[in-house]
Amino acid sequence: MHKIKNVKNKIINFSSKDLFLSIDYSKKVNLDKLIDLNSNYNFLDKKSNDLLKIKIENEIIPDRFLKIEKVSEKTHNKLKFISLAFSQSFKKDFFKGRISIIQKKENVIDVIFQLAGKWKNNVPKKTSLIFPFLRNLNNHKNFLKPGHVFNGKKTLKKSAWNFHEYPPAILTDKSKNFAIGIEFYDQFPWQANYNLSMHEAISKEGFEKYETEVQLTKNLSDVIVMRLYTSSEGKNKVFNLWKENTRSRYDLRKYFKPKNTWIKKNYITHFTFAYGKESFNYEKIKFNIKKIIKEGKEFGGYDSLIFWHQYPRLGLDNSNQWNLYKYLPEEYKSIKNIVRECHNHGVKFFIPFKPWDVRSNESLDYHAKSLENFISKTNIDGFFLDTMSSLPESFLRIQKKFPSFEFASEGTPREQRQIEQLTSSWDQIGDIRRNYKVEVEANMFRFVFPEHPLNLVSRWSVGSDKDSIIKRAAFNGTGLVIWQDVFGCWLPFSKKQKQLIKKIKNILDKFHAIIFGSNSVPLIETLSNGLICNQFCNNSNQKIFAIYNFTNKNIKGPLFAVEPKTKIKLKQIYGINTSLQIKKRKEILAVFGTVYANEVALIHVKY
Amino acid sequence: MTEVKNKKIYIKSSEFIYRVEHLTLEGTCSTDHGPKNVKIKNLYVDKYPVTNKEYLNFVKKTGYQPRDTQRFLAHKPKNNQSNYPVVCISQNDAMQYAKWVGGRLPTDEEWQYIASGPDYSDWPWGDKFDPSLCNHDHNSLKPVNSNKQGSSWCGCEDMSGNAWEWTSGVYDDGEHRFALLRGGSFYYAHDHWHVGGGARKTNFHWKLQILNEGMNRASTLGFRCVYDA
Structure with missing residues (x-):
């Protein structure tokens, strides 16, 4: 197994049940590895994945000014963390910071960026943060912005989002079984120095160029808290993990x-x-x-x-x-x-x-x-x-x-x-x-x-x-x-x-109980291009799949996957009638049928 | 035009180009807003809107009582308000009065001609808005003869501000019935979702959607009469 701290090589590691993160701080603070432990798949396919760059006015502070102050790690009962404290002096301004990774729940990991600044003459300068590792993740072929779907190699926005909680962007491995949700929780949109617009930025085009502006204080303050949700049951499960975490704050x-x-x-x-x-x-x-x-x-x-x-x-x-x-x-x-x-x-x-x-x-x-x-x-x-x-x-x-x-x-x-x-x-x-x-x-x-x-x-x-x-x-x-x-x-x-x-x-x-069920998931993966699908589900052995063909041509073929059960009953309850079949497709059991151009079909599945 | 006895003004027949701007908030005003050539017949028009005194006299003399009395004369005019425009009357109440005095309500086109005249002035008194010439954005109605300087080309007073005025038409687009109001009023509600208040230009009408008489009456809505010559 990976050692948590490798002092000689200046590497610090963090590992959860599913995920392994490795930070190399020998020359700069670089996220070397982000690995799905089930398949050993590394999501970071580029060498340079700086966790953070600080930009003062128009100049990025060069790596040579980086000084690592302290590396810590601690596990206590359910809670464990690692952290890396650093400082940088640049043109008579002084900065200190800390990057920590902390885990309380099995599938939820927080990556916390904290910064402080001491300004020459006590007059602050415009300060922006750049996260090169995030840009790389954003460019990963399996990166999905919140509310987007894959359509072939492209991704398309197929959602409306009109409230202050943003679902995570999702990264999946080759098999798409393992998924990481990346969330920037927004407690209050105008709170200084806390995930300023990161949640919105990650859902939009141009995130790879995004820089977040911060107002540094003398003491360390949280500037970015990136929450990772991990699951070996794919992106639907990650959505539900995020949903569960989000809803836990609410009195409903x-x-x-x-x-x-x-x-x-x-x-x-x-x-x-x-x-x-x-x-x-x-x-x-x-x-x-x-x-x-x-x-x-x-x-x-x-x-x-x-x-x-x-x-x-x-x-x-x-x-x-x-x-x-x-x-x-x-x-x-x-x-x-x-x-x-x-x-x-x-x-x-x-x-x-x-x-x-x-x-x-x-x-x-x-x-x-x-x-x-x-x-x-x-x-x-x-x-x-x-x-x-x-x-x-x-x-x-x-x-x-x-x-x-x-x-x-x-x-x-x-x-x-x-x-x-x-x-x-x-x-x-x-x-x-x-x-x-x-x-x-x-x-x-x-x-x-x-x-x-x-x-x-x-x-x-x-x-x-x-x-x-x-x-x-x-x-x-x-x-x-x-x-x-x-x-x-x-x-x-x-x-x-x-x-x-x-x-x-x-x-x-x-079908009230199913359609308004608490395990419903939007935009689940479809098996043919040109389709989007919502899955309605409560805790029963029934699901309803709402599938929409957003193209101008009929789509015939595999529609969506169902659980590998022996007895499955299918019934179309809405939309132009089509004959439905269950067939094995590669490793999964899939529903096959036709969804007509620009039409919605609702399919009731009973296990 | 000539001012004649009984505060009526003669309007000589004329053609004029009718073009009106409208506001309905959301929705639409499905009338022909021009430009179109219209012919105004010879007629007389009241110099002032009908006053409380005049209307109460009509009620007294005729015993007029609308079938639906909701909000009818609900403003309860005091003695010192006899020369204020009568309000809280529906289009039908106004028509009944007009009939009694041998007149009628002006059409939307007639009203505009009487207010703007052959020079197509934006306001009854000219092209420039002057709040001192009308009862605009104020807290109450005023006597109908409060703004002599604000009279229109033909001598009609109080055509902009103070109280909205009914015109004669009831429009039916198949699904709705509505009437057109003219002139604006003293009252200015505070929000942009409200009916736009204040004095209004001569080429503006408001679409009032008709309902029961109680809803058709308002404390800012009166009328004046015209008389076929």
Whole structure:
């Protein structure tokens, strides 16, 4: 086995169950080896893999100024570490640093870079850090940026990522059985000297040229913490390790309160724009909720309505958002009757909150009280937070008084507290101003927090983009917002589109436990180019594979691997029918079939 | 044009090029915004918007009570506000009054011609915005004759700011019904998601989506009448 410290040759090693790292500090601090111990595969195929270069203004400090101060290693119970302390004097500025490798959990290793600087005249200079070993890893043929997939030798971004946790970039060995996840955890995006934008940089093009800027202090401070997740079960397992580690910071109790289970089955929500014939009968001067509910049957039935009459109307005079309910036919009674009608049909009812209408003489407490009062008068079920992706603290008390009351926001929550408190949201895509094209791609948030229900919407999309919304919902196992009257533009779904949405709703309901299962993984490896695949899974012996052909040609052949079990039942539950077969392919068992051009298929696998 | 008795101004028939800018926030305003040539017939127009006093007189004399009374005259004018523009009236309430006085509401095109005139001025008083000539970004309505200097080419006052004015059309695009408002008001809501407030140019209309009468009434929305000559 490798010795931890080789003083004579100035090498220090670190080894976990799967991974071996070796640092040569004889002339510079070089990561010599990053080896998968199962296959003895070294991920570093170049000789020069400096762990760190410091750049002062435009000059990189030459290696000859490097002085190794101390090399340490220690193991105590479950925890072990090695570290290398160094210093560099350069043009009368002085730097010291420490690079450590520490492991607490079997499959999780942290590589920590700490630096300090003492400046001539105490005036700091622009300081950037360069990580040549990372550039080399980035150029490795099996390096996958977060949310990317392999397509032949190329990699493609096939995901949407819209919150502050970034999944790891992934390196796999030749067999692709062993995988390392590389994460730069971002605790707070503006925290000085801590992984500044590394998480974003590694997911984008141009990472090989990335330099991170730091503001050095007199004492050592963490500047980069690179977390490695390792698994001999491939990249899916690495994703789950990262997910488990990420979720462990979160208090997700609110998602599992028994009275709030209805929101998890709020698959199809209707945006009920008041000012149109879809919902309002101009002759009878009343809202025609029965008609809406009846029409909803074509989509598989609406699970909820979001009633919308304040915008674009607020601001004509000084009436606030609550005043506008008084002006409806029969005032609050109008809403009460609508809610009763909805409840008679098992449909929940939301009203919106407009944070942008909060006046200087109004507090969020005032709005919370108004909402409480409104709930008491009308029995509404939820509050839709327009333009928001967070839940104001003042509103939290509402759920104490009305335990089944729910909040849903227009934006998916991005930060920890918001994700913990705000237990449902829209997955909104599209921008009328930017010629938006709906892409069928994985929504990564959905796989990190499957208990957080999302309703997909792209309000302005029509035609093929509407088709793509439906495909995207099927691919990600999310609900939808049925929004046909966009503030006075009538953009209906076609009969065929309605049928597909109905189908999705039935699948989400029937296979809820699997589709919203905690072991679901986005963008698993596919066996033919041109395909991407999400795998839905809980702890049962069943899985659902959502597979999408993003090319313009039908793809026939091996689709994805399944576990090597003797009895496997396959059933296609969504998409254009194809005949499916299980065959052995090289060392694995694979599902073969055809995925039609630009189509999504959902395949249920039972072991 | 000639100012005649009873504060009505004569507008001689004319052709003019109608081109209007609109704002609906999100959504669209599916009317023909020009440019197009329109013909304005001979007509008389109220010099001022209809006042509280005038409208209350109509209610008193006719016993007018809308079928849906929600927010009808909800601003409850005080005695000293008799010369303020009447507000909290729907398009239908306005039409009923207009009919009673032998007039009607102006069309969107007529309103623009009365405000901008043959010189196509951007504001009733000229091409340059001058907040001192209208009730703009203020905290309340003002009497209809507060800004004589801000009158339009034909002598009509209070055409920009103070209170929005109904025009006559009800548009139906097959799925929605809406009307067009003119002139803007004194009120300026604070956010860009709100209906854009303040005084508005002569070539601007706001699409108000019609609902029940309670929603169709606003404390910044009044009207003036025209009369076919």
